Amino acid sequence: MFEPKIKIGKDLYATLKKAADVAGYSSVDEFILHILETAAAEVEQAQSEEEVRKRLQGLGYIE
Amino acid sequence: MITIVSGLPRSGTSLMMQMLQAGGMTVLCDEKRPADEHNPRGYLELQKVRSLEKDNSWMPDAEGKVVKVVSLLLYHLPAGFEYRVIFMRRDLDEILRSQERMLEGLNQPGGPMRETMKQHFAKHLDSLAEWVTRQPHVKIIDCPYADLVVSPDSTARTVVDFLGVDLDIEKMIETVDPALYRQRNER
Numbered sequence: 342m343f344e345p346k347i348k349i350g351k352d353l354y355a356t357l358k359k360a361a362d363v364a365g366y367s368s369v370d371e372f373i374l375h376i377l378e379t380a381a382a383e384v385e386q387a388q389s390e391e392e393v394r395k396r397l398q399g400l401g402y403i404e
Numbered sequence: 405m406i407t408i409v410s411g412l413p414r415s416g417t418s419l420m421m422q423m424l425q426a427g428g429m430t431v432l433c434d435e436k437r438p439a440d441e442h443n444p445r446g447y448l449e450l451q452k453v454r455s456l457e458k459d460n461s462w463m464p465d466a467e468g469k470v471v472k473v474v475s476l477l478l479y480h481l482p483a484g485f486e487y488r489v490i491f492m493r494r495d496l497d498e499i500l501r502s503q504e505r506m507l508e509g510l511n512q513p514g515g516p517m518r519e520t521m522k523q524h525f526a527k528h529l530d531s532l533a534e535w536v537t538r539q540p541h542v543k544i545i546d547c548p549y550a551d552l553v554v555s556p557d558s559t560a561r562t563v564v565d566f567l568g569v570d571l572d573i574e575k576m577i578e579t580v581d582p583a584l585y586r587q588r589n590e591r
Contacts, residue, residue, distance in 0.1 A: 386531060389524040392516060393476055396524075399512035400413045400503060401437070402474040404455045
């Protein structure tokens with residue numbers, strides 16, 4: 342099965358490894374996946390709230 | 405204590421406001437949004453609520469009363485007050501159909517496809533429900549619109565218990581007219 346991979350610089354990897362150790366993650370991969378999933382969810386949430394906002398404005402419920 | 409009736413537009417918030425008013429609660433509203441074909445008995449809204457994000461200076465006027473606040477604006481309820489929120493829940497497909505009809509009447513763009521908008525609303529409601537659990541000054545009760553129309557007596561008693569106030573339950577029940585349950589899903 343195709344597993345996409347992302348390249349990152351050595352310095353950033355080292356920083357992330359340190360942070361993953363401090364935060365108690367079992368691996369850098371696990372830490373990065375968690376960060377990316379959290380970031381993607383936040384973007385999706387913000388997009389949803391923006392669409393809700395537009396709808397409520399259209400209906401005259403918020404300015 | 406401030407009573408808030410909240411939910412998505414077209415979820416039955418106006419009906420709940422009418423019930424509480426009939427039961428004897430003082431409603432904080434103005435006449436800026438008159439009754440229309442979508443809400444023949446009136447919206448019972450306060451126009452200042454629309455700009456709650458920018459100006460909440462009027463909130464002390466709501467003490468001891470009930471005011472309607474649309475779901476997205478609950479995040480902006482100012483601290484320093486105790487809130488009891490009656491949150492209206494209604495089938496999202498029914499809500500969306502009703503909203504689309506209302507948008508047409510207002511000559512507003514329809515926005516995303518219905519299924520997409522449904523997902524946005526679902527995420528919004530989930531996020532809001534999670535947020536409420538972290539607000540010690542907000543107590544909330546879910547009130548399903550379908551149950552309200554079918555069993556107004558049960559809903560009225562539940563709401564009165566939740567608020568802990570003495571309201572005329574019979575008059576609250578009389579407010580509910582099942583004929584106004586439009587956009588209903590076939591079950």
